[in-house]
Every structure is written in C-alpha cells, then in structure tokens.
Amino acid sequence: VIHVVPLEGLPEIEAGMDLAELVTTCYELEDDDIVVLAQKVVSKAEGRVVRLADVEPSALARTLAGDDGDPRQLEVILSQAKRIIRARQSFVIAETRQGFICASAGVDASNTPSPGTLVLLPEDADASAARIRERLRVLTGKRVGVVISDSFGRPWRQGTIDVAIGVAGIPALLDLRGTADAGGRELQSTQIAVADELASAAELVMGKARHVPAAVIRGLHLKGEGTAADIPIPEDRDLFR
Amino acid sequence: VIHVVPLEGLPEIEAGMDLAELVTTCYELEDDDIVVLAQKVVSKAEGRVVRLADVEPSALARTLAGDDGDPRQLEVILSQAKRIIRARQSFVIAETRQGFICASAGVDASNTPSPGTLVLLPEDADASAARIRERLRVLTGKRVGVVISDSFGRPWRQGTIDVAIGVAGIPALLDLRGTADAGGRELQSTQIAVADELASAAELVMGKARHVPAAVIRGLHLKGEGTAADIPIPEDRDLFR
Numbered sequence: 236v237i238h239v240v241p242l243e244g245l246p247e248i249e250a251g252m253d254l255a256e257l258v259t260t261c262y263e264l265e266d267d268d269i270v271v272l273a274q275k276v277v278s279k280a281e282g283r284v285v286r287l288a289d290v291e292p293s294a295l296a297r298t299l300a301g302d303d304g305d306p307r308q309l310e311v312i313l314s315q316a317k318r319i320i321r322a323r324q325s326f327v328i329a330e331t332r333q334g335f336i337c338a339s340a341g342v343d344a345s346n347t348p349s350p351g352t353l354v355l356l357p358e359d360a361d362a363s364a365a366r367i368r369e370r371l372r373v374l375t376g377k378r379v380g381v382v383i384s385d386s387f388g389r390p391w392r393q394g395t396i397d398v399a400i401g402v403a404g405i406p407a408l409l410d411l412r413g414t415a416d417a418g419g420r421e422l423q424s425t426q427i428a429v430a431d432e433l434a435s436a437a438e439l440v441m442g443k444a445r446h447v448p449a450a451v452i453r454g455l456h457l458k459g460e461g462t463a464a465d466i467p468i469p470e471d472r473d474l475f476r
Numbered sequence: 477v478i479h480v481v482p483l484e485g486l487p488e489i490e491a492g493m494d495l496a497e498l499v500t501t502c503y504e505l506e507d508d509d510i511v512v513l514a515q516k517v518v519s520k521a522e523g524r525v526v527r528l529a530d531v532e533p534s535a536l537a538r539t540l541a542g543d544d545g546d547p548r549q550l551e552v553i554l555s556q557a558k559r560i561i562r563a564r565q566s567f568v569i570a571e572t573r574q575g576f577i578c579a580s581a582g583v584d585a586s587n588t589p590s591p592g593t594l595v596l597l598p599e600d601a602d603a604s605a606a607r608i609r610e611r612l613r614v615l616t617g618k619r620v621g622v623v624i625s626d627s628f629g630r631p632w633r634q635g636t637i638d639v640a641i642g643v644a645g646i647p648a649l650l651d652l653r654g655t656a657d658a659g660g661r662e663l664q665s666t667q668i669a670v671a672d673e674l675a676s677a678a679e680l681v682m683g684k685a686r687h688v689p690a691a692v693i694r695g696l697h698l699k700g701e702g703t704a705a706d707i708p709i710p711e712d713r714d715l716f717r
Contacts, residue, residue: 237681239478321715328715336632386668390631390716391577392707394649394669396676398633408635427627427679428635435637436677438668439696440478455680466633474562474569475631475716 237454241440241447248448249348250282255370258449264371267456269380271437273448274400275346275354277363277383283355284348285311300325308344311353315340320476331356334467335400336476337387357383360401361462368403380405380457384434390475397438399430399463406430407461428466429457478695482681482688489516489689490589491523496611499690505612508697510621512678514689515641516587516595518604518624524596525589526552541566549585552594556581561717572597575708576641577717578628598624601642602703609644621646621698625675631716638679640671640704647671648702669707670698 242261248254254277258270278284292306296313300306304325316329320336329340333356341356348354357363364381371379383401388394399407407430437450470476483502489495495518499511519525533547537554541547545566557570561577570581574597582597589595598604605622612620624642629635640648648671678691711717 236482237480239480239677241477323715391709391714392639392669392672393709394667394672394707396637396669396672426635427683428633428637429680431633431635431637432676432680435673436480436680439670439673439677439693442668452680466635468632468634473632474564 237436237452239436239440240451240453241445242449242451243447245276245448248276248279250280250284252280253370254280255367255374258371259374261449262451264375264377264379264451265453266377267379267453268377269382269405269433269452269455269457270367270371271382271384271434271441271450271452272367273441274341274356274360274383274385275343276448277357277360277367277401278354279348281357281363283357285353285355287311287351287353299327308339308342308353311355312340312342315342315355318476330476333360333400334464335387336467337385341385341400356385356400361403361464362401364401364403364463378404380433382430382433382437383463384437386438396431397434397441398428399434399466402430402461402463402465404460405433405457406459407463407465409457430461430463430466478677478693480677480681481692481694482686483690483692484688486517486689489520491521491525493521494611495521496608496615499612500615502690503692505616505618505620505692506694507618508620508694509618510623510646510674510693510696510698511608511612512623512625512675512682512691512693513608514682515582515597515601515624515626516584517689518598518601518608518642519595520589522598522604524598526594526596528552528592528594540568549580549583549594552596553581553583556583556596559717571717574601574641575705576628577708578626582626582641597626597641602644602705603642605642605644605704619645623671623674623678624704625678627679637672638675638682639669640675640707643671643702643704643706645701646674646698647700648704648706650698671702671704671707 290307292310296310318330321328368381384397386395409427412425531548533551537551559571562569609622625638627636650668653666
C-alpha cells in the first residue's frame with residue numbers, strides 16, 4: 236500500500252524561502268518517503284521570475300506571437316528554449332535547455348507572484364532536487380527521495396499530466412530488462428518512468444486550484460538513484476523530433 | 477490523503493472469468509473507490525487472445541516486419557490499427573480503432589497465456605469498464621469508478637507510464653476552466669487527465685513483474701462521469717499526427 240499525502244498549510248512561496256524547512260513544518264518525514272514539489276514553488280523560491288515590463292521582444296518573438304500573443308512573453312519563451320518543436324499561432328512547443336519538450340519551454344503565466352510576471356523553470360531542476368534532498372537530510376536525518384513536478388501536455392492525448400523535471404535520491408526510470416513475465420518470457424517494455432508516475436500520483440492530491448504545491452508519497456521503497464536528465468529520449472532515437 | 481492498494485492473490489486470468497467477482501474476493505470496496513485493472517487481465521477475461529499459428533501475413537505485414545520482425549505479429553497489429561503513425565524496422569506506432577496511439581496498436585507479446593500467442597486490447601475498453609463497474613455494483617452495492625490501464629511509451633520521454641484506455645464512473649478529464657489560480661487569474665492549463673494520473677498511480681503498486689494486475693485507489697471523491705474516448709485529441713487539433 237502506498238499513501239499520497241498533500242502538504243497543506245504552506246505559505247505563498249517567495250524568493251529565498253527554505254522549501255525544505257517549510258516541508259518539515261508540515262509533515263514528519265521518514266526514510267524512503269518521496270517528497271514531490273510542484274515546479275512553481277521551487278522556481279519561486281529560486282527567484283526564477285521575470286517581469287514582462289523588463290523584456291524587449293526580438294523580431295522572432297514578434298513573429299511567433301502573431302496577432303494574439305504577447306511578443307514579450309514569446310521572447311521569454313525563446314530565452315528558455317534550445318529548440319522549437321512546433322509553433323502554431325502564439326502557441327509554442329519547445330525543448331528546454333534541460334532537454335524537456337513542453338509547451339512554452341516551461342514558462343508559465345498562471346499562479347505567478349503578480350500580474351505581468353512569468354515564472355521560469357528552475358535553471359537545473361535536478362540540482363534543485365538534490366539540494367532540497369540534502370537540506371531535508373540535514374534537518375531531519377532522513378534519507379528521502381525528491382521529485383520536482385510540472386504539468387505537461389502531450390501529443391495525442393488531451394489534458395495535462397504531471398511529470399518529473401527534477402529527481403534526487405530515487406531512480407527516474409526502473410529498468411525491468413531481464414525480468415521475466417508471469418510466463419517466464421523476458422518483458423518487452425523494459426523501462427518504467429517511475430518518477431513521472433510519482434509526479435502524477437502526487438498531482439491527484441495537489442491540484443492546481445487547491446493551492447497544495449507539495450505531497451509526500453509513503454510506502455514505496457525504491458532502490459537506486461537517478462536524475463530527470465535520464466528521461467529525455469536521445470535525439471537520434473526519437474521518432475517525434 | 478489517498479491510498480493506493482495493490483490487489484494481491486488474483487489467479488491467472490482466463491477467458492470467461494468474472495473479474496469483478498475476483499476483485500471483491502480480494503478487497504472490500506467502498507463508495508467512491510476507484511478500481512484500476514491492467515488491460516492485460518481484462519483482455520484475457522474477454523478472450524482477446526490470438527494464436528500466431530492461425531495468422532496469414534499480408535504483403536504489407538511482411539514489409540513492416542523487415543528482417544527482424546515476425547510478419548504474423550505485424551499482421552495482427554495491422555488488424556488492430558486504423559492508422560500507422562510511425563514505422564521503423566519492425567517497430568510500429570499505430571492508432572487503435574478506439575483512437576489511442578501506442579506501440580503495436582496495443583498488441584502485446586509479453587505476459588500472454590502461452591508462447592506463440594498475442595493479447596489484443598479489449599474491443600471497447602470503455603464498455604468493458606462500464607460492464608465491470610455495473611457488475612461490482614450488483615455484487616457489492618457500492619458505486620465505484622473503474623479504470624482500465626495500459627503501459628504506453630510516449631514521444632520525447634523514455635520509459636512507459638500507465639494511462640487509461642477505459643473509464644467508467646469517474647471523469648477522464650478534469651476541467652479547470654474558469655477556476656482561478658492563487659492570484660485570481662484564470663488558469664492556463666485547463667484540463668487535467670485525471671484518469672491517466674490514476675492509472676500511473678496504480679502502476680506504482682502493480683508493476684509488470686510483480687504479477688499484481690489490479691489496485692484500488694481510495695480517498696479521492698471525483699464528481700462526474702466520462703470515458704476514455706474523451707481523451708484522444710481530435711485529429712484537426714493534433715500537432716503530431
């Protein structure tokens with residue numbers, strides 16, 4: 236049995252706040268707990284906020300914005316992207332510097348500190364996760380996993396699901412190669428994206444509109460360690476890039 | 477808090493077995509529980525099994541199989557597909573008759589009843605979910621949700637995650653349109669694919685290699701009803717088809 240516990244009572248997060256310490260005030264952690272934090276609060280704690288008024292849009296940003304978009308917002312998206320995957324009207328799907336492919340290169344205009352601001356992804360969400368994990372260890376003595384989650388759309392299926400963009404202390408992918416199925420044959424699908432499934436499980440109790448930006452998953456005992464950088468499909472094996 | 481409970485002790489599933497009754501012998505259901513069943517056991521109970529020896533491959537199947545694939549297996553995949561999305565060597569990504577896009581049109585050669593057999597998706601997994609839900613209501617008097625899950629790969633990210641291919645008694649998508657964020661602005665991402673997130677949460681306790689083909693999720697009280705047919709992006713809005 237696993238338990239997915241929403242962490243309620245966290246304050247509005249501002250730059251410089253100690254997220255790990257705030258988590259410990261909400262919940263008593265145990266070894267092997269997995270702390271899932273919404274990207275938005277990690278980004279805010281890291282000060283990853285841009286004011287539209289400070290942005291000078293490029294010609295490319297103006298083109299991508301079309302008639303409906305804000306060229307300044309497109310300029311911020313371009314600054315966070317290393318590749319444009321698709322662009323239609325002012326909607327852009329881009330590869331982030333970390334290698335994740337998502338809408339707007341992860342730049343978000345909802346749940347921002349104030350109107351006219353945008354929240355960027357953490358510079359390196361794996362490093363953020365590792366830092367938070369280490370701080371939790373110092374504060375509690377417990378060895379936990381940390382997942383930083385974000386809501387991504389995906390091809391072919393409507394709606395967003397939460398996936399992992401930062402991982403520490405647990406594997407991102409579980410490798411079943413060499414594991415036999417119930418009939419004794421080797422399994423075809425050899426890897427499970429467990430960090431993404433943890434992010435989705437946590438979203439069930441978090442919820443954008445409920446203002447619960449963190450959850451703890453208890454009862455899984457995952458062996459090994461990985462990072463979210465393990466997740467992107469290498470370009471030469473990708474059929475959709 | 478939500479609880480994700482693996483249903484252990486189910487027998488090997490064969491054609492004609494009453495899955496709903498088997499679930500009730502493992503676990504005492506309550507109203508609003510969500511029963512997640514792996515596609516594989518639903519398909520087996522419905523007799524959706526093909527013997528390779530009975531299959532005559534077409535010319536197209538032989539081409540797609542290339543040097544490494546089994547033309548008979550490709551023939552079965554073609555029989556389940558309404559569109560080929562990508563094909564490379566003997567690997568095919570196809571749209572199923574139900575509208576889901578996945579590897580091999582959902583045809584699976586692992587965990588089959590015996591070597592030389594393939595398991596197909598249920599003919600209509602939404603209908604299967606509705607049937608199982610109704611049977612659970614008759615057996616227990618409880619109104620539960622049912623999700624039929626399958627492990628899908630996805631573009632750009634390695635590993636499979638479990639998603640919903642059949643839904644009954646709960647919404648497949650949660651619509652947050654009109655919901656305000658913490659700053660009072662309307663949310664950008666307006667839909668959450670909650671049925672997919674439930675499938676992923678259940679996979680954390682199910683696991684292909686652990687032979688646990690079902691789980692119950694307790695503690696979510698979802699309003700509304702939908703089907704997995706709500707999930708596919710309509711073709712005219714799809715940037716990746």
